[in-house]
Amino acid sequence: MVLDTDRFLESVLDAIESQEAKLLVWGVVDGRISRTEIDEIIYPRVEQALEQGLEEFFDSEGVISELKSRGLLFETDADPYEGYRSRMAETVRLAFRLRQLFPNHDSVDGWQRAKTLVSDFRFTRRLRRYPIRNTTPEVLISDISGTENNLDQISVLKELLSDRANNYHLADFQVRALKRILESLRKGRSTGTLVSAGTGSGKTLAFYLPAITRVGELKLKQAQGVAWTKILALYPRTELLRDQFAEVYAESRRLDALLSSNNSKKIRIGALFGDTPESSLTFRNPKKHKWRRVSVGFVCGYMTCVQNSCDGELVWKNEDIDSKRERLFCSQCGYEIKEDEIAITRESLKKDPPDILFTTTEMLNQRLSDTATRHLFGLRPGAIRPPEMVLLDEVHTYSGNHGANVGYLLRRLSFLVRAPLTFVGLSATLQDGVSFF
Numbered sequence: 554m555v556l557d558t559d560r561f562l563e564s565v566l567d568a569i570e571s572q573e574a575k576l577l578v579w580g581v582v583d584g585r586i587s588r589t590e591i592d593e594i595i596y597p598r599v600e601q602a603l604e605q606g607l608e609e610f611f612d613s614e615g616v617i618s619e620l621k622s623r624g625l626l627f628e629t630d631a632d633p634y635e636g637y638r639s640r641m642a643e644t645v646r647l648a649f650r651l652r653q654l655f656p657n658h659d660s661v662d663g664w665q666r667a668k669t670l671v672s673d674f675r676f677t678r679r680l681r682r683y684p685i686r687n688t689t690p691e692v693l694i695s696d697i698s699g700t701e702n703n704l705d706q707i708s709v710l711k712e713l714l715s716d717r718a719n720n721y722h723l724a725d726f727q728v729r730a731l732k733r734i735l736e737s738l739r740k741g742r743s744t745g746t747l748v749s750a751g752t753g754s755g756k757t758l759a760f761y762l763p764a765i766t767r768v769g770e771l772k773l774k775q776a777q778g779v780a781w782t783k784i785l786a787l788y789p790r791t792e793l794l795r796d797q798f799a800e801v802y803a804e805s806r807r808l809d810a811l812l813s814s815n816n817s818k819k820i821r822i823g824a825l826f827g828d829t830p831e832s833s834l835t836f837r838n839p840k841k842h843k844w845r846r847v848s849v850g851f852v853c854g855y856m857t858c859v860q861n862s863c864d865g866e867l868v869w870k871n872e873d874i875d876s877k878r879e880r881l882f883c884s885q886c887g888y889e890i891k892e893d894e895i896a897i898t899r900e901s902l903k904k905d906p907p908d909i910l911f912t913t914t915e916m917l918n919q920r921l922s923d924t925a926t927r928h929l930f931g932l933r934p935g936a937i938r939p940p941e942m943v944l945l946d947e948v949h950t951y952s953g954n955h956g957a958n959v960g961y962l963l964r965r966l967s968f969l970v971r972a973p974l975t976f977v978g979l980s981a982t983l984q985d986g987v988s989f990f
């Protein structure tokens with residue numbers, strides 16, 4: 554196998570970390586690796602890499618600067634000597650040195666008397682493990698075409714996976730989740746699927762690939778007509794909802810061309826939580842909303858620009874608020890999030906439910922019996938059809954009393970919906986997932 558840059562840098566990082574681990578297991582967090590030590594680690598590996606055909610690095614300077622630019626290595630204070638810490642060791646040090654500040658620590662050097670947040674720790678180092686990604690979109694689609702003879706579904710999936718990077722591959726667990734969830738939807742039975750994989754390994758995709766495929770398929774079948782919530786995405790806390798909201802928004806745009814060629818509307822998403830303003834009139838009273846004011850309008854707090862590496866603030870402009878046009882503009886690149894792509898206010902969510910509704914378990918609990926809102930969760934008489942999927946993110950947080958409450962909430966929802974629901978849970982850390990879920 555040809556040695557690539559990532560693999561090479563990982564082997565250097567592994568060696569640095571294993572050196573650091575010797576002190577960390579004894580609780581020493583201020584250790585650093587000197588320049589001489591790091592050279593001793595890097596030089597033989599650079600020589601080995603050159604022999605294996607990787608000609609990107611010639612000395613330890615180049616390796617160090619690449620590791621630094623990737624945020625994997627940090628330079629420590631020059632006093633008493635120049636040194637380095639890996640991301641791992643620096644994280645442990647910062648977490649261990651963190652202090653709890655209370656009002657009685659107000660004086661200049663008060664923080665020195667404050668207690669540390671962590672009183673003690675134990676450190677174990679384990680090797681990095683990622684799921685192998687070895688299924689190409691083409692293989693996945695021909696595989697699915699073999700078991701599902703649903704042409705709409707296959708054309709949606711093809712569109713979703715087209716125009717990806719050349720080396721775009723899916724991991725086995727993503728493929729299994731996709732197949733299992735699509736099968737559950739086809740059979741029309743209530744099922745539960747738990748996707749458990751480490752942070753950054755792509756478990757979000759394991760959910761939204763089948764979810765957006767299903768929404769796209771339903772929209773192709775029902776080109777026009779009244780809107781209804783097809784998927785409920787539930788989060789334990791508001792902060793956790795933000796990242797996935799932007800990701801699902803961006804992925805949904807991949808189907809715009811296909812849907813419009815079929816005279817179907819675009820996939821529209823919305824979020825119902827504390828920050829969702831009641832209506833455009835809410836902005837007349839600063840006490841009634843939490844959006845930050847800027848000269849041209851108000852900044853949306855739960856989503857930033859989705860254009861590549863832009864991350865600009867999205868603004869609901871004053872003139873659009875006055876004319877009740879629910880669209881947002883990026884303050885940096887001018888990208889427009891259009892009216893038929895998201896719902897901004899509770900008023901428009903209720904009037905025209907989104908295809909995918911993001912909300913918190915607490916909001917669902919509060920609003921499930923509210924006759925003005927419950928149709929948003931797919932409940933009759935207001936809703937024309939029940940939802941089909943419920944996503945539960947960070948399911949490991951649903952433990953103890955809170956977990957029991959959420960369990961009852963989901964049973965209430967199931968009972969009121971009176972239709973099969975496909976539950977999908979996501980978690981990075983869960984022991985005995987089957988019985989838990």
Ligand SMILES: [Zn+2]
Nearest residue numbers: 858863883886
């Ligand atoms: Zn932008």
